[in-house]
Amino acid sequence: MNAMTRRAVMGTAAVSMALALSACGDAGGDGQDERSPTKIGLLLPENKAARYESLDKPQFEKAVKRSCLDCEVVYANAASDVVKQKQQFDQLVADGVKVIALDPVDSAKAAGWVKEAKAKGVKVVAYDRAIQGADAHVSHDNYAVGELQGEALLSALGAKAATARIVMINGDEKDPNAVLFKKGAHMALDGRVGKIAYEASGEWDPKVAGEKMTAAVASVGKDRIGAVYSANDGMAGGIVTSLENAGIKGIPVGGQDAEVAGIQRIVAGTQTFTIYKSPLDLAPKAAEFAVDLLLDVPIRAQTQTDGVPSNLLDPVVVDRTNIQSTVIQDGIYTAADICTPDLADECDELGIK
Template sequence: MNAMTRRVVIGSAAVSMALALSACGQAGGGDSEEKGSSTKIGLLLPENKTARYESLDKPQFEKAVKAACGDCEVVYNNAVADVVKQKQQFDQLIADGVKVVALDPVDSAKAAGWVKEAQGKGVKVVAYDRAIEGADAYVSHDNNKVGELQGQALLAALGDKAATAQIVMINGDEKDPNAGLFKKGAHTALDGKVGKVAYEASGEWDPKVAGEKMAAAISSVGKDKIGAVYSANDGMAGGIITSLENAGIKGIPVGGQDAEVAGIQRIVAGTQTFTIYKSPLQLAPEAAKFAVNLLQGKDLGAQGETDGVKSTLFAPVVVDKTNIQSTVVKDGIYAAADICSADLAAKCAELGIK
């Protein structure tokens, strides 16, 4: 072999080795990227018309994940009430290598199929706030109890008038299993104790739709015959109260849920009677704990089971004008300044909100 031939062979070998090393480096990079993706936790929330999801649940979940797993990253999306969009978001997380997803579904029945598919690919799912059949874990509040508390608070507000009162019920979206539990719990408390449920419809978790349904109820029942209104959440209560005011109806009990700042402000103002506080300081950290533990292969630390799924269910709390300070303000969900706008300052002072 002459010198020229040796140089060609050596040069070819060097190029081949370089290419092989390059390929190994790329493969190694892929493995590293795959391992890196396992530190990502998905959070998919259902809609943004309910203010709590963006302002409370998301930041509290992110904070709790970071505290439990410094290397973990939360990949977040909101479905804006679109089940097709949420499925795309869910599929994208799996395609990106995310191994644990906290999912608050737009449609729980459809989400059960997604969960089964995901589990077949080694992905675990925490059902967040709404139950999903076959999920790896479930975190929520006792949603039947939420409805019972709403009904009981409405009865307390009606007092002696309850036995003869005609009430209107504006329920949540029928695709949401929680809405069915709220409705069931409320009927458990109200049936046989109020004069009549004179009008009942779904407000679809939409303040505009709820307002329209309230206007229809006023036409159907009569503006002077409505004794109280059950609203499944605070967002819808806002639309309902606007319709009541437009019809000249004042002073009747209206209840909600979620302890949104706008709902709390209406309680201070006197246009809304109560809300139900489901603390994100309980819900989001517990869901984050479940997600991190599933990611790291640790025991969940669940408190029990719900329909065969390991779960933790927290107790909800009624908030009215007497305990705003000792609940949402004390817990740091809102500062007094968040609630007490200039036009509410005097009433806040009367209620001891500071």
Template sequence: MNAGTRRAVIATAAVSMALSLAACGQAGDEESGGKGSTTKIGLLLPENTTSRYEALDKPQFEQAVKAACPRCEVVYNNAVGDVVKQKQQFDQLVAAGVKVIALDPVDAGKAAGWVEGAKAQRVKIVAYDRAIAGADAYVSHDNSMVGELQGEALLSALGRKASTARIVMINGAEKDPNAGLFKKGAHISLDGMVGKIAYEASGEWDPKIAGEKMAAAVAKLGKKRIDAVYSANDGMAGGIVTALENAGIKGIPVGGQDAELAGVQRIIAGTQTFTIYKSPLELAPKAAEFAVDLLKDLPIRPQTHTDGVPSILLDPVVVDRSNIRTTVVKDGIYTAAELCTADLASECAELGIK
């Protein structure tokens, strides 16, 4: 999505929600903090280890809400991976009278119970990126497709070696429903197409843990018996690449997800093979659209339903060295100056990133 298209998306969202502005103004007249906080929309994100949440999702969500409802305010908190902290943040929003919360849960199973309790107080929930049973709406990317694309990209990188390749899989946190979908999708692509999934474990979305699991895989299999590594996201891929380098393993395909700055820079450098780009320029505005419509009791416009929840599932995109310039750079996610540090200048020139 280029800058012009992005502006059009946000403009379209603003037009589609124009009917809510009068109501928004009325709510603003009532607002005095506390129980009158009817123009406040909560945004609760799960952790800050994955850099996209703070760097991309939060500002894009805030911008889209402001475009659709100028008098609306986003109340933001990050749980830093702590489900107890996130529950406290959620309860504080409910107690303050916030009537719509966009929630990306640390633990979706536990969050379902919070949602059920909040509904008794007429609080509406937009499940952000991770599905929550009983939510009023859900916005994410097609997470099974994410896993399938990861597996396909790994097969493509292996080429003719795929049929005999030994793969290490480092999956996401088991309490995250998206991690299960990524894993399932990856297995759909890889099972029967590679020689063997030789080692598989959860890296808990933590680069340090992922690096430790990678080191354990090397110790178990031997450094000459690993042909490629599936990493469920870019953060863990960073720990995995470090573990591979420490073991003297170079040149094998390593995948990731989220198109984090460090992940894209590793792709430029050649230490990571690909990532999956899930544009916050699409995700956050759609979630904001749902949130404002729910706030004003307007009908939402889902694309589909996920376990009965009205949903929009966006398409992910594989990013490798061939299309960095036409994806994350073209969309304005990163500038060439941000990506092309001094030590990557020659690689960026080779790829035409300027």
């Protein structure tokens, strides 16, 4: 359904539901409930990873406006606090928001919230992380993300892979996506590298990841680490700092999310690759599902995740060879965003413009 068709559907739905939807307009001073049924909630889980504020939120808001001119996005970020996110969720329900796109801090706990909300007529789109009982789910193929990370690490190691000792710094174990990243990475790496010499959770926190990397150096040995798997770019930043402090240079370090800092480290040569999960795909699809659920229009899902209608999008490896043709060509970043003065020569060499 394109934007024009969806607006037409919205008009039809507004006529047929009249008072219930207030004609998808403003509730005036005629005694109607001022809580607008055209509000869509967006709750994101944390602000340690830059992508949520700089990419996901604005792309979701733009996509909602393209599909539903009268819709308003009500946004909040939980800053990694599950109690805070529950309060945000409950507030949206209390304010009469009928559709909420939720990227949960804790998916297991969020399943209970969804059950309670559905009893009150509220529909939920599981944004990125799956939630049992949600009305729809949009994410990337997170198992494939882990596999791509593992394969990219193998490619960077080349002939050294068979004897290399690998450090793995995984994501938060409460995050179901982190579990899938880890499984996919192990599928690619197990039996194809010399040894997973150290493995721990970095809890999606650059500081924690850096501390775990320092512990790995002490455990494995400064000169015996062949490569580092980092579940995302934020943690990769802490890991790279730890490696530099230990005097370790030139080993492959992978990440995920295509954050601008991660791209800059790739340009600089301190990070080897990242995984690009385009918000140009994720946020608009989640917004489409949210608007369709608001209008009671059947959603168009490709598959199911634990019984929830789902779309799983394809991730892409980004390294020094394809920065221009991915994140810049898609308009996620400009060359000026990436190419700070200290990276000007490297950007010229890579043809980033």
